[in-house]
Amino acid sequence: MTVPSGRQGKCEFTFTVNGRRETVRAYPMERLLDVLRHELNLNGTKEGCGEGECGSCSVLMNGELANSCLIPALQASGAEITTIEGLAGESQLSVLQSAFLECGGAQCGICTPGMILSARHLLNKNANPTTDEIREALSGNLCRCTGYAQIVEAVAQAARHRSAE
Amino acid sequence: MTEEHIIGTSVPRKEGRDKVTGAARYVDDMTLPGMLYGATVRSRFPRGIIKKISFDPQFTWSEFVIVTARDIPGKNCIALIGDDQPCLADGKVSHPEEPILLLAHANPHLLRKAVDAVTIEYELLPAIFTMEASERREHIIWGTDNTFKTFLISKGDVDRVWSKADYIVDGEYTTGAQEQLYIENNGVIAAFDLEQGITVWGSLQCPYYVHKALMALCGLKEDKVRVVQMETGGAFGGKEDYPSIIAGHAALLAVKSRSPVKIIYDRTEDMTATTKRHPSRTRHRTAVSKDGKILGGEIDFTIDGGAYATLSSVVLSRGTIHAGGPYYWPNIRIRGKAVATNMPPHGAFRGFGAPQSLFAMERHMDRIAQTVGLSPIEIRRRNFLKPGQTTTTEQTIREDIDLGKLLDRALELSDYPAKKAKFAQENQTGPIKKGIGLATFLHGAGFTGSGERYLASVVGVEGCADGSVRVLVSSTEFGQGTNTVLCQIAAEALNLPYDDVRIAQPDTNQVPNSGPTVASRTAMVVGNLVRSAAVGIKQTLIASGMLGDAYSPEEFRAACKNHIAEHGKLCSTARYDPPPGVFWDDEKYRGEAYATFAWAAYVAEVEVDLSTYIATVKDFVALQEVGKVLHPILAKGQIIGGVAQGIGFALYEKVVWQNGRMQNGQMTNYIMPTSADLPEIRVFFEELGNVHGAYGAKGIGELPMDGPAPAIVNAIEDALGARFDSIPLLPEDIFETISADGVR
Numbered sequence: 005m006t007v008p009s010g011r012q013g014k015c016e017f018t019f020t021v022n023g024r025r026e027t028v029r030a031y032p033m034e035r036l037l038d039v040l041r042h043e044l045n046l047n048g049t050k051e052g053c054g055e056g057e058c059g060s061c062s063v064l065m066n067g068e069l070a071n072s073c074l075i076p077a078l079q080a081s082g083a084e085i086t087t088i089e090g091l092a093g094e095s096q097l098s099v100l101q102s103a104f105l106e107c108g109g110a111q112c113g114i115c116t117p118g119m120i121l122s123a124r125h126l127l128n129k130n131a132n133p134t135t136d137e138i139r140e141a142l143s144g145n146l147c148r149c150t151g152y153a154q155i156v157e158a159v160a161q162a163a164r165h166r167s168a169e
Numbered sequence: 170m171t172e173e174h175i176i177g178t179s180v181p182r183k184e185g186r187d188k189v190t191g192a193a194r195y196v197d198d199m200t201l202p203g204m205l206y207g208a209t210v211r212s213r214f215p216r217g218i219i220k221k222i223s224f225d226p227q228f229t230w231s232e233f234v235i236v237t238a239r240d241i242p243g244k245n246c247i248a249l250i251g252d253d254q255p256c257l258a259d260g261k262v263s264h265p266e267e268p269i270l271l272l273a274h275a276n277p278h279l280l281r282k283a284v285d286a287v288t289i290e291y292e293l294l295p296a297i298f299t300m301e302a303s304e305r306r307e308h309i310i311w312g313t314d315n316t317f318k319t320f321l322i323s324k325g326d327v328d329r330v331w332s333k334a335d336y337i338v339d340g341e342y343t344t345g346a347q348e349q350l351y352i353e354n355n356g357v358i359a360a361f362d363l364e365q366g367i368t369v370w371g372s373l374q375c376p377y378y379v380h381k382a383l384m385a386l387c388g389l390k391e392d393k394v395r396v397v398q399m400e401t402g403g404a405f406g407g408k409e410d411y412p413s414i415i416a417g418h419a420a421l422l423a424v425k426s427r428s429p430v431k432i433i434y435d436r437t438e439d440m441t442a443t444t445k446r447h448p449s450r451t452r453h454r455t456a457v458s459k460d461g462k463i464l465g466g467e468i469d470f471t472i473d474g475g476a477y478a479t480l481s482s483v484v485l486s487r488g489t490i491h492a493g494g495p496y497y498w499p500n501i502r503i504r505g506k507a508v509a510t511n512m513p514p515h516g517a518f519r520g521f522g523a524p525q526s527l528f529a530m531e532r533h534m535d536r537i538a539q540t541v542g543l544s545p546i547e548i549r550r551r552n553f554l555k556p557g558q559t560t561t562t563e564q565t566i567r568e569d570i571d572l573g574k575l576l577d578r579a580l581e582l583s584d585y586p587a588k589k590a591k592f593a594q595e596n597q598t599g600p601i602k603k604g605i606g607l608a609t610f611l612h613g614a615g616f617t618g619s620g621e622r623y624l625a626s627v628v629g630v631e632g633c634a635d636g637s638v639r640v641l642v643s644s645t646e647f648g649q650g651t652n653t654v655l656c657q658i659a660a661e662a663l664n665l666p667y668d669d670v671r672i673a674q675p676d677t678n679q680v681p682n683s684g685p686t687v688a689s690r691t692a693m694v695v696g697n698l699v700r701s702a703a704v705g706i707k708q709t710l711i712a713s714g715m716l717g718d719a720y721s722p723e724e725f726r727a728a729c730k731n732h733i734a735e736h737g738k739l740c741s742t743a744r745y746d747p748p749p750g751v752f753w754d755d756e757k758y759r760g761e762a763y764a765t766f767a768w769a770a771y772v773a774e775v776e777v778d779l780s781t782y783i784a785t786v787k788d789f790v791a792l793q794e795v796g797k798v799l800h801p802i803l804a805k806g807q808i809i810g811g812v813a814q815g816i817g818f819a820l821y822e823k824v825v826w827q828n829g830r831m832q833n834g835q836m837t838n839y840i841m842p843t844s845a846d847l848p849e850i851r852v853f854f855e856e857l858g859n860v861h862g863a864y865g866a867k868g869i870g871e872l873p874m875d876g877p878a879p880a881i882v883n884a885i886e887d888a889l890g891a892r893f894d895s896i897p898l899l900p901e902d903i904f905e906t907i908s909a910d911g912v913r
Binding site for chain 1 (some may be wrong): 179182184185188194195197352353354402404405647649650803806809810814836841842847849850
């Protein structure tokens with residue numbers, strides 16, 4: 005956990021999270037991860053390593069994949085952020101979420117939110133990725149349970165379903 | 170009545186929807202009113218006497234809750250097998266990162282700074298960092314001889330085989346520590362009040378282990394300790410015994426402060442302070458006839474337990490029993506030994522000693538093959554255990570396993586013979602050397618020997634007021650599929666749709682003790698009890714006249730509701746009953762070590778680039794006989810995940826030690842495989858069934874950890890023609906070995 009500088013007090017930041025405008029009070033150097041979890045109660049974003057290696061805290065920031073443990077609140081000001089909570093509809097899972105469920109892409113589940121956002125980022129840029137492209141795109145998200153195969157399969161399935169829609 | 174089977178189908182994971190939406194609640198997602206954060210002040214040195222503890226006067230220490238060994242209400246130990254490990258160091262430390270003092274504060278940022286503001290002065294004592302130094306007894310650091318446990322397995326008369334041998338083959342093999350590296354770090358919340366006692370919510374595998382440890386530590390009765398498992402983000406053995414420590418720490422802070430206390434480790438603390446796979450050294454000396462038959466042998470299997478006994482005796486037991494592999498030994502003597510060093514205690518990690526001793530066995534089989542002049546295939550074929558023969562503990566193989574056929578199928582699936590010939594040709598030129606290697610092995614399912622009898626696990630199945638059914642077990646879900654498979658079993662037994670069966674959150678106030686979630690025992694042992702308890706519900710309803718022999722799910726639900734309305738609670742329990750005729754001698758280590766074994770033949774294809782010395786696994790075939798596959802997607806996921814960890818164990822994951830401290834406790838420099846590092850892992854099952862398991866299931870979770878490392882290293886030897894007997898085998902290790910020995 006980053007220790008916010010004692011000299012700077014909390015400031016107000018506004019950003020858009022999952023389509024909603026949110027204003028929070030946070031230290032400028034407070035991690036976006038903590039702001040999402042503690043201020044906005046969006047607990048789906050997980051901390052795995054706190055140093056940008058594991059990708060569990062992945063979110064989309066202005067459409068780009070970002071490790072929220074490395075983003076200070078200040079930097080996120082004004083940004084559009086998507087977390088795992090922003091993917092599903094009221095009662096329906098997104099195509100990617102369904103594919104993860106069906107293919108066995110989630111085991112312990114702790115890397116799953118970040119993995120799904122990483123996959124979403126890939127499919128936004130490349131609607132029909134090859135297996136190698138999927139493996140490359142997800143290589144910043146560590147999973148200790150699955151050995152990745154069923155995750156890769158889930159992303160490929162989601163790509164097929166999306167292109168069929 | 171439904172005719173379709175639920176067993177054998179890939180129904181959706183019970184808690185899967187919550188996991189893909191981010192709604193699943195892990196312990197760090199939970200907050201209690203007035204909650205403080207807890208942290209641990211740890212030893213920086215491997216061994217010493219604590220002389221003085223001082224607190225930086227710039228901090229307002231009265232705002233902090235401070236706990237030392239003197240605040241422990243009960244016994245200062247982590248109750249597990251022996252009671253030698255203190256919960257907090259009292260006067261002396263025996264390993265780096267040993268917990269000494271606990272702090273709690275409402276502000277986690279300030280807390281972190283406060284940990285650094287506590288200074289501990291020591292009188293340092295000489296320490297031991299290797300198994301060899303421990304065996305030489307350079308210093309006595311534990312007990313009278315630095316030895317936690319020894320085992321001796323003896324079969325036939327080994328001393329008489331040497332004179333009859335055409336070849337005597339020696340080898341020494343070592344394996345390194347391996348971090349479990351679950352992505353969710355260890356964490357708990359503890360709360361205390363005089364009325365209810367202590368409640369702990371945590372990321373853990375074994376609620377009743379934590380329950381037992383907290384009773385001893387806090388001096389509380391059974392009903393004053395409650396342990397609840399939260400969604401757990403991976404465990405792999407790493408949350409088998411360690412949660413008792415972190416739960417104890419949070420509980421002590423909660424008792425003293427009367428506020429709920431949350432302790433969540435960061436990655437470095439988790440990697441450096443918690444358990445890892447035991448480093449091992451195995452020495453083989455084998456007498457072989459000229460036609461490649463093993464006449465007998467001696468195996469010395471030694472593991473580094475770290476500073477306290479913890480689980481080392483049981484890890485050693487499993488490693489010792491598996492040391493002879495899936496081969497017939499007419500004569501054998503296996504000595505197992507767990508020694509003390511001043512390293513943080515090593516603990517449980519998937520496979521539990523077997524991956525270590527099987528690495529040695531499978532490397533040694535290739536060594537024997539070379540000595541005798543046979544292929545790795547032929548040497549194994551000539552020595553495979555056959556039905557009717559006995560294992561090293563003299564357990565008779567009663568099931569109809571044909572290891573020769575299993576191996577043949579693995580060779581065919583991997584195209585082994587053709588590739589072997591092709592690589593030998595291609596390797597004559599160019600910097601890329603290719604190789605193919607195999608490993609054949611077994612893994613015993615369930616607790617060893619009399620373990621299941623002592624555990625005497627209990628499960629419950631409950632009919633609910635809404636007509637649904639709930640499974641009550643302390644067996645935990647941490648990714649492997651416990652929730653799903655146990656619900657499938659109950660649904661199958663009751664002829665109900667899968668959705669009509671739920672599983673209770675493991676909470677020691679709510680569920681009976683179905684034993685720890687370890688040892689590949691859940692589907693097989695606990696699953697069988699769930700089946701039997703479920704049948705009990707059905708029988709109760711039928712006997713009451715509320716349900717006919719054949720029924721629809723609607724009729725079952727109605728009967729369930731009626732029965733509860735008329736008689737109250739509808740719950741059926743089942744307790745483990747050892748199968749008749751099973752004999753195990755704890756003293757001589759002889760008899761039926763396991764109710765059953767899973768069997769496997771793995772083939773790895775590797776490429777070594779001699780310009781970078783990087784070894785890459787290019788193809789992997791994992792073929793196993795695991796009884797009945799209850800859930801194909803989960804089973805496949807277990808095998809692929811295990812193989813991936815095995816690849817990490819062999820090629821990537823190296824703990825760098827300095828004076829007993831892990832120097833690379835970060836994901837940046839302790840490297841586990843990413844999606845870009847792994848080949849396609851091709852998984853195949855044979856299903857012989859198993860009379861001891863639910864619907865024929867055997868244990869599956871640990872098996873895939875055993876075979877990859879030796880198969881890969883055998884393949885690297887095939888590629889380079891140089892001997893590698895130690896893992897992890899990183900590019901620099903390959904470079905050093907072939908610089909010294911040369912490439913063929």
